[in-house]
Amino acid sequence: MAGHSKWANIQHRKGRQDEKRGKVWTKIIREVTVAAKLGGGDVNANPRLRLALDRAREANMPADNLKRAIDRGTGNLEGAHYEEIRYEGYGPGGVAMIIDCMTDNRVRTVAEVRHALSKFGGNLGTEGSVAFQFKHCGQFLFAPGTPEEQVMEAALEGGAEDVSTLDDGSVEVLCEPADFGAVAAGLQAAGLKPEYSELGMKPSVEVELDGADAERMQKLVDALEDLDDVQRVDHNAILP
Structure with missing residues (x-):
């Protein structure tokens, strides 16, 4: 984002x-x-x-x-066995997308993902086609107005890579996936509660959309997130 x-x-x-x-x-x-x-x-x-x-x-x-x-x-209780699958693809306007799924039926999942992409102007890509445009990292987001200095001190002590105040006033903390737990613990110990925290894919290059492409992109993301098998959707679109 x-x-x-x-x-x-x-x-x-x-x-x-x-x-x-x-x-x-x-x-x-x-x-x-x-x-x-x-x-x-x-x-x-x-x-x-x-x-x-x-x-x-x-x-x-x-x-x-x-x-x-x-x-x-x-393994202490019987149940469905899920596997993780990652699909890479493109949305309207050439937006790069990574779609992480958990499923007990690969055939069903790929059919549903492909249908959603096709319906809103996207398409599936091959493995590795867009992944190079993203970095796997831990992300913490604090509400606009949160003191950056306070967040920075606690986050860097926990092993964070970067702390910055974004254009909208929110404060973002980035870290390596392996350091996510330590950074989260450091922030908690300092009494800082992020509005949002996740292990996700951060794009290195972003694409700004407007008009019909932006509308289709939002509908595509919503359609994908509505699928039971889709756990998260990452993309490099800037939406109005």
Whole structure:
């Protein structure tokens, strides 16, 4: 997301999540299950699981649901087996897109993703076709007006790579994926709560859209995020 529109885009995404809480719960359950499968059920040793559980608490998910998801991931309980798949593609105006999915049926998932892309002027690309335009990193976003100096001190002590105030006044912290847990802990210890935190893909080059292309792009992102198998959508579009 672009610096001048980051805050607005995050607020839009959170609003969309509130509208479709049932789908959000489904996505979180899958993330918890896979995180526990890959890194174990100890949140202190598994930053990815810790982040998933933090999102679950924000979404007011019942603790029993989360325990069952962890047990399924660690093999203590039978259930569906999900695998992670990443699709790369293009949206309207040549926007680069990365679509991360978790599925128990690859055929269904690729068909649904391809249909959404085609419907709104996009298309699937080959593996590696757009990934080079993104960097995998941890991102924390603080509300406009948050003191950058205070955030910087706590974040850098935790191992963050960069802290900056964006054009819209929000403060962004970036770190390596492996340092996400330490940075999050440092911010928490300093009494700083980010409005949004994630392990995601940050674009190195952005494309500004307007008019019909911008409208189609927003509809495409919404359509993809509505799919149960899609966990997150990253792109390099600047939307008005």
